[in-house]
Amino acid sequence: MKKLLFIISILFIYGCNTNPNYERNLATAKKLFELHGEEDLDGQIALISDKIQSNSSMYGSETAGYDQYVNMLKGYHAAFDDIKYTADIWLPGTDSLGNLDGSVRTYGTWTGKNTASGKNFEVHMYHYFTFNDEGKIINSGDYGDATGLMLAVAPDTTE
Numbered sequence: 001m002k003k004l005l006f007i008i009s010i011l012f013i014y015g016c017n018t019n020p021n022y023e024r025n026l027a028t029a030k031k032l033f034e035l036h037g038e039e040d041l042d043g044q045i046a047l048i049s050d051k052i053q054s055n056s057s058m059y060g061s062e063t064a065g066y067d068q069y070v071n072m073l074k075g076y077h078a079a080f081d082d083i084k085y086t087a088d089i090w091l092p093g094t095d096s097l098g099n100l101d102g103s104v105r106t107y108g109t110w111t112g113k114n115t116a117s118g119k120n121f122e123v124h125m126y127h128y129f130t131f132n133d134e135g136k137i138i139n140s141g142d143y144g145d146a147t148g149l150m151l152a153v154a155p156d157t158t159e
Contacts, residue, residue, distance in 0.1 A: 021102035022092050025131045029104040032129075032137065033085040039077040045070060048137045055141040057125070058150075069140075080121075083112040093128060103130040114153035123149045 028047050035043040054064045056072065064072060076083065086109050093103030105128045113120050125144035132138040 019092065019100040019102040021131065021135065022100065022104070024135050025102050025104050025129070026090060026092075028131065028135060028137065029106065029127075029129050030087075030090070033087075036073070036076070037083045037085065039083070041070070041073055041077060044073055049132050049134070051132075051138055053139050057142040057144045057146040059147040079115055080112040081115055083110065085110050093130070101130070103128060105129075114155075117153055117155040119153040121149055121153050 032044055032047050035047075048066070048069065050066050052064075052066050052069050054069045054072070055061070056064065088107045088109070091105045091107075092100050093105050095101045105126070107124070107126050109122060109124050111120070111122045123144055123146075125142055125146075127143075128139075128141050129137050130139040
């Protein structure tokens, strides 16, 4: 009987450690990447807060606000064709105490082609997103070798 009560207690505690906004936020994160592949800037902008703070994986980059984030999206749309994100996994995020907070994390692979050089790319990345009460992305960040990607697909130089 004690074992049964212990198992029920664990299930209850685990069941209480959920966030009702996670599924909504997960759909938003997935849509952001889908629209990126379609180069639908207006669709992407509709998913982000005008107070967004974003950290890029580009060497030397600083936290970007709304205007810088939108310009970054425009830059990727101009620099690459056939952009596609294939997630290996989508995961719920937690606060500093380990409580599910509705945020979304993902590990996956980006593929596409540089428009200037015609070179294809494949790069593994990690991304995180947090959301405001309206369900818009208010914080995001990327981890991966974005600078290496840009160097690898740059047009060849002739001397």
